Amino acid sequence: MSKAIIQHETGGPEVFKWEDVTISDPGAGEVRLRQTAVGLNFIDTHLRDGSYPLASLPATIGFEGAGVVEAVGDGVSEVSVGDRVGYCFALGAYTQERNIPAGSLIPLPDGVGDKEAAAGLLKGMTAQYLLRQAYRVKAGDTVLIHAAAGGVGTLVCQWAKHLGATVIGTVSSEEKAKSAAAHGCDHPINYETEDFAERVQDITGGKGVQAVYESIGVKTFLQSLSVLAPHGTLALFGHASGPVPDEYFAKIPMDRYYIRTTLGAYTATREDRLTLAKDFFDVVAQGAVKIEIGQTFPLKDVGRAHAALEARKTTGQTVLIP
């Protein structure tokens, strides 16, 4: 018998229940994974509260984890029993054990611990597609990343700096400003106390930025558009403050690029997933990007982790221990 987080309804963090579950033998093409660490992502809050629909209830949510392969089903060639692996974007992570398609697994290099993999894979692969594909950062660019001290934010700041960009980041407190600065953010701006668009124009001498990586949504979208340099790109990849209303998209100025992105669009095949993960592990191995575990919670207390994430009390990555 093992334990998993089950939600029987959508709602606040209190909907999570720690219950006994029976895991069947893995089917064809699947493996059974004993999880040693699970990642927490902002998207989990959207599934928990119902703002993103769940296919059915009861449900076990969570997209990211790491562990050891315990058993393999028929036809599995990608991994073997005993392998240390991670994954992202495979729903059902909030559990001690699970069956999972073998093709979604990513072998972990020796230098990356299970906790780091579970905390960083989804966010690191997101940083990869944002910085290398949605808008490909060049040395000499200036870019703006919101929530610069958050999970995705700390990775994007470090990687963008490594690519030779000047990095401007928004944060909600002085403590988070220090954390962002320690992770490659050249110009942290407290967007609770300062007009970030004015500050960006001051910092860039009125030229604006080549890219905005926008994950706050309704609260910042229009100001983010206003700081784009001619031919600059706004990549919308989240909406922590609420979705962007349709009428805002009509305000995108001429000569600016806009892309709405999701990791799923860049990880459709196993080859894509392995390529993104390799790029991420390479910058980690070089020491250019560090996966900073800002806080750890027992998986059974994941409700507390959600409350902290939604209250903007977390920094860096968050890991859940099953």
Ligand SMILES: NC(=O)c1ccc[n+]([C@@H]2O[C@H](COP(=O)([O-])OP(=O)(O)OC[C@H]3O[C@@H](n4cnc5c(N)ncnc54)[C@H](OP(=O)(O)O)[C@@H]3O)[C@@H](O)[C@H]2O)c1
């Ligand atoms: N599309 C994709 O492929 C993809 C993949 C991964 C993540 N995402 C998105 O990227 C963003 C970051 O994800 P993450 O998991 O790394 O989370 P995170 O950045 O660790 O946490 C979210 C941060 O957003 C900021 N925020 C601003 N307004 C907020 C509000 N009203 N409520 C809560 N937080 C608010 C807070 O930072 P401050 O306190 O500094 O403001 C908070 O710490 C999320 O929007 C997520 O949905 C998208």
